[in-house]
Structures are given as C-alpha cells and as structure tokens.
Amino acid sequence: MNLPFFIAKRYLVSKKKQNIINIISGISMAGIVVGAMAIIIIVSVMNGFTQLIGIFYSDFDPDLKITPAEGKMFDPAEIDVQKIKEVPGVVSYSEVIEEVAMLKYGKQQYPATVKGVPANYNQYTNIEKLLTEGSYYFEKQGIDYAIVGQGVANYLSAGVSFLDPIDIYVPKKGRQFSLNPSRSINHGYLYPAGIFSVLEEIDAQYILVSDTYAKELFESGNKVSAIELDVDDSASINEIQKKIQGILGEKFHVKNKEEQHDLVFKTMKSEKWAVYFILIFILLLASGNMIGNLTMLYIDKKEDITILKSMGLTTQNINRIFLYQGWIISFVGGTVGTLLGIFVCWLQIEFELIKLPGANGSFVISAYPVSIMLSDVILAFLAVLSIGFLASWYPVKFMSQKHLSETNIN
Template identity: 70%
Template sequence: MNLPFFIAKRYLFSKKKQNIINIISWISMAGIVVGTMAIIIIVSVLNGFTDLIGVFYSDFDPDIKISSVEGKMFDPNTIDIEQIKALPDVVSYAEVVEEVALLRYGKRQFAATIKGVPDNYPDYTNIDKLLIEGEYYLKKDGIDYAVVGRGIANNLGVGVSFLDPLHVYVPKKGKQVSLNPSRAFNHGYLFPSAVFAVLEDVDAKYMLVSKAFATELFDSEDDISAIELAIADGADVDALQEKLEEIVGAGFHVKNKEQQHYLVFKTMKSEKWAVYFILVFILLLASGNMIGNLTMLYIDKKEDIAILGSMGLPTEQINRIFLYEGWLISLAGGVLGTILGVFVCWLQNTFGLIKLPGAGGSFVISAYPVHIIFTDIILAFAAVLIIGFIASWYPVKFISNKQLAPSNIA
C-alpha cells in the first residue's frame, strides 16, 4: 500500500479542524474546474470559426490549384495536361484567367480582380450556394455577364436589375504611345447577372466572368493564370499533391484549399495558441490558492505529522502526503472541468444556446460554432496536471525546508 497516497486521500475528503481549510480546498478545485472548462470551450469555439471560414473558402475555391512560381500567367502546354486529367482522383479540370482591372459604373470606380472561369466552374465549386441575388450565368443571348462580389457591388452601387452596363478597363500589353490615353487600355462591358457573398476579403476582390471574355480583355491568348482541380471524395490530398508536383515540376505551386489561404489559416491557428497560453497562464494564477491550501493543511495536521515522524516515517514520505494532496485536487478539478467543458460544447453544438450578436438570421449561422478536437482536450488536461504539480511542489518544498526539520517535528 502507498501510505502517503492513502493518507492524502483521507485528508482530501475528511473534515478539517478549521472549516476555512475546506473552503480554500473547494475554491482551489473550483478555480481549476473553471480554468479547464474555459480552455476547452474557448479553444473549441475558435476551432469552430476556423472550420466555418474553411467552409466558406471551400465553396468558392477549388480543391487543388496549380499556378506558376514566376510570373502571373503561363502556357498550359508546358506541362503534361493529359497526365493530370488521367489521374483517378481528379474529377474536374479547369483553366482560369485572373488579373486586376479597373471597374467603372456611372461615376464610381473600383479596382478588382477579374476571374475568367470555364463553363464547368459551378461543377467543382458551390458558387450557387453563395449567391445572394440573381442567377449564375456568364453568357446569355450573345451578351457577356458577370457574377459580382458583394463588396464590389456595394462599392460601385450596382445591382442585377440595373440597365446600365459595367465597364472594365485594363492596360494594353506592351508600350502604347498615343495622344489619346483611352487607346492605352483594353475596354469591355458586361451586365451583372448575380451577386455572391463569401467573406469580406473575397467579396471585395473578385468578379467572375467567362474565360473567353477575360482572355480577350487581357490579351492572354493561350496563357492562363492557374489550373483548378476538383478531386474525388475521400481522396488522399497529400498523396495527390505529391503526384501533381512530380508532373508539373519545380516551376509550379500545387496548393490545397488551406494552402491557398495560408496566411488566414496561419493567423487563426496563431490566435488559437495565443488564447490557449493566455488561459493556461490564468489557470496558473488561479492555482496559486493551492499554496495557501497546502500550507494551512500542514498547520491543521501538524500533530498527525509529528506522530508519523515519531513512528519513523521519513520526511520524504511526509512530503509526498501534501504533494499527493495537491495532485488529487488538480486531478479532480481537471477531470470535472474537462467533462463539464465537453458537455457545454455539446450543448452549444446541439441546441445553439449562445447566439451570435447581431446575426438576426442574415448570417449563415445564428449561434457560436463549436468543434471539439481530441488533442485540444489532451493538451488542456496535460496543462492542468503540470500546473497542479508545480502548484503542489512549491509549497511542499517550502514546508520540507522550513517546517519539517527534526526540531520542528519534535
């Protein structure tokens, strides 16, 4: 039998001579419970927002995007396109043309990225789900149309029911010498057919047009900006990326959905870990009650310690009694906090108890999103155990050096 552990367990549940010690013990445990809950709940909410942003981008972006390392455009004939199409996990192949242009509607002007997409663009994205006004089509009755981001539409004051066309200007390639500045620009016009909304950085940046319109506008001829691929459900994305990198060579980037918005997801992950460490630090401060709790427990059990010492129990074993006592408080608080944290997350996921302020039904979700990741629970619980060890070890060391000397025990 582990005698120090047995005694520590009895001390944890037994009534102390001074009721304040019981109160401090429960306060110490409550601080650990609340701190553990806070870590699990807040980190899970951040996971939920990261997943939500990923879903928005997934609806707009391809599964894999191939672009040139140098330059904005490249000739697709420089790579083995047929070998890419022949890969069993590739279900859609598309070539897009993408470039910045100046938009003008009435007296308003706005710089945006024109993305020329092929006819199968709706097949490998969920653009139809993103439309908030109008209907998706880029060519109808010989007239060119555009699907405009909400940010662009707001800046230009344009809508799908308006009769005036949207003008597009881009500089002509090469040196243009003319007394008339308008001859230095390629000009096209089209009508908005729909407005889409994804995220602010996408809505205020992109306008979708047909690939044919973009090719003529940008004088790109056979050059393209990127190759976009849709892959089969359940495909191994990492393995497919490696195959594609072998096919296209070192002169091209092959990016999955997350890598296409690397900075956004990196920022979200950095915020998550920053919040995690802040909460761990707060938990460390909350565990400071453990020092007072163990010190007062020693005072309450001083007669017991003297008896144990006179019976020959080594000082090291007496130290372990208080060390185990602190560990048990931390362990109990960590387990209870983890269970309650997971339960609260489940309630939020199931019933959406806490609503997003100002959502009002216009947003895609009305309640805070939550995603529980098992490794986050393990890290939170590990942090509690480590902090519990530190918070228990320090007062025990102090007691050992100052209070458990032979003269004091006697």
C-alpha cells in the same frame, strides 16, 4: 497498499482544525474546474469559427490550385497536363485567368480582380449556392454577363435589375502609355447576371466572367493564371497534392484550400494559441490557491507528521502525502472541468443556446459555432495536470523542509 496516497485522500475529505483550509481547498479545486472549462469552451469556439470560414472558402475555391512560382501567368504547354489529369482522384481540370481591372458603373469606379472561369466552374465549386441575387450564366443571346461579388456590387452601386452595363478597363499588353488613352487601354463591358456572397475578403475582390471573355480582354493568348483541380471526395487530397507537386517540380506551387488563404488560417491559428496560453497563464495564477492550501495544511498537520515520523514513516513518504493531495485536487478539478467544458460545448452544438449578437437571421449562422477537437481536450487536460504538479511540488519542495525540521527539533 500505497500509504501516502491513502492518507492524502483522507486529508482531502477530512475536517481540518482550521475551517479556512477546507474553504481554500474548495477554492483551489473550483479554480482548476473553471480554468479547464474555459480552455475547452473558448478554444472550441475558435475552432468553430475557423471551420466555418473554411466552409465558406471551400464553396468558392477548388480542391487544389496550381500557380507559377514566379510571375503571374504561364503556358500550360510547359507542363505535362495529361499526366496531371491521369492522377487517380483528379475529377476535373480547369484553366482560369485572374487579372486586376478597373470597373466603372455610372460615376462609381472600383478596382477588382476579374476571374475568367471555364464552363464547368459551377460543377467543382458551389458558386450557384452562393448567389444572393440573379442567376448563374455568362452569355445570353450574344451578350456577355458577369457574376459580381456582393462587395464589388455595393461599391459600384450595381444590381442585376439595372439596365446599364459595367465598363471594364485594363492596360494593353506590351504597349506603352500614350497621350491617347484608347491606344493603351482595353475596354470591355458586361451586365451583372448574378451577385454572390461568401466572405468580405472575396466579395469585395472578385468578379467572375467566362474564360473566353477574359482571354480577349487581357490578351492572354494561351497563357493562364492558374489551373484548378477538383478531387474526388473519397481520395486523399494531401497524397494527390504531393503527387502533382512531384510532377510539376519547384517551378509551380500546388495549394490546397487552406493554403490558398494561408494568411487567414495562420492568423486564426496564431490567435487560437495566443488565447490558449493566456488562459494557461490565468490558470497558473489561480493555482496559487493550491500553494497556500498545501502550506496551511502542513501547519495544520504538524502533530500528525510527528506521529507518522515516530511510527517510522520517512520524510520522503510524508512529502508524498501532500504532493498526492495536490495531484488529486488537480486531477479531479481537471477531469470535472474538462467534462463540463465538453458538456457545455455539446449543449451549444445541439441547442445553440448562446446566439450571435446582431445576427437576427441575416447571417449564415445565428449562434456561436463550436467544434470540439480531441487534441485540444488532451492538451488542455495535460496542461491542467502539469500546472497542478508544479503548484503541488513548490510547497512540498520548499515549505516541507521548514516544518519537518521544526518537527524534528520538537
């Protein structure tokens, strides 16, 4: 039987001479419970927003995207295309062209990225699901059409029901500017067939056209900006990414969906860790109650310490009594706080109790998104236990010497 642990449990629930010690013990445990809950809930909400943004991007982006390490365009003949197509798990192979152009509609002008996509673009992305207005097509009765981002359409004040086309201007390849603008600029026009909405970053940047139209407009010849690959759902994207990167070498980058927007996801991960450490710091401050609690408990139990020492209990075992009590408070508080945090997250997932302010059905979700990750739960629980250990060790290490020495003198 572990005598120090048994005594520590009795001290935790027994009535003290000074009622304030019971109150401080309750406050210490409550602080740990609330701190653990806050970590689980807030970090899970941030995970939910990260996954939500990832879903938005996945509807617009391919599973894998091949881009040149240097320059903006390359000739697919430079790589072994057939070998890439034969990689197990690769479902489709598509070449795209992306260039910045100046758009003009009426008196409005706006620079945007014109993306020339192949005919099967709607098969490996969910672009049709993203349409808020119009339909998905690039050519009808010999007339060229475009799918315009919501932000671009707003800046240009353009719509699918308007009769005027959108004018597109791009510099001609390999030609110097002339006093006559028509000699140095390619001009094209097309009509909006549909308007899509993903995220503001994409909506205000892209306008989709057919790859044939883009090749003529940008005079790209056989060169493309990127190769987009669709991967089978049952296949491992990471393994396929490594195989294709091995085929292409260092001259090309092979990026998955997250890496295609690495700045956004890195920023969100940094924010998550910043919030995590801020909450840990707050929990560390709250654990100061435990230091006061154990210190006062030492004073309250001076007579007990004298009796235990006279019965032959060593100083080390007496220290363990108070150390174990601090650990029990941390463990119980961390366990209860973690379970309550998970329960609150589950309630939000199932019943969407807390709504997003100002959503009113106009946004894709109406309540705060929540995603519970096991790694976050374990990390938060270990952090609570570590803080509890430090908060218990401090008074045991420094305060016990004074009180035990006084006991020996007396």
